[in-house]
Amino acid sequence: QVRVVESGGGLVQVGGSLRLSCAASGRIGSSSAMGWFRQAPGKEREFVTAIRWTGADTYYADSVKGRFTISRDDAKNTVYLQMNSLKPEDTAVYYCATSSWVVINPLAWSSYNYWGQGTQVTVSS
16 A cells, blocks of 8 residues: 655745655555646646656646756655745645556646645745
8 A cells, every 4th residue: 555645835925935745655656656736726636746756757837847846855755846936826735646557647647546635835925
């Protein structure tokens, strides 16, 4: 069984920074990835960023490119999401996800079968 736990959300002012963490344990597929998605009230869940568990491939939504950085600590099986220059439209519940199978499309939420509980990020203006 795979367990995914996020942490690090909170309230921050416009232009501020936050770092989210996502720790994964269990039988994670080596050809899998860790993805971050977010969902704001009344909106659909959207892709934010992803990183493969092997290699250096990373993926970003256009809306966060240049502001967010995803990284990985293999020793801790943990992925970090550094969020800088935060905007009010970044306010959402952020979820991390991984899978036990091969991830063909890291941008699609359906590629992942293990999800964290979510962490709230609120950017105040």
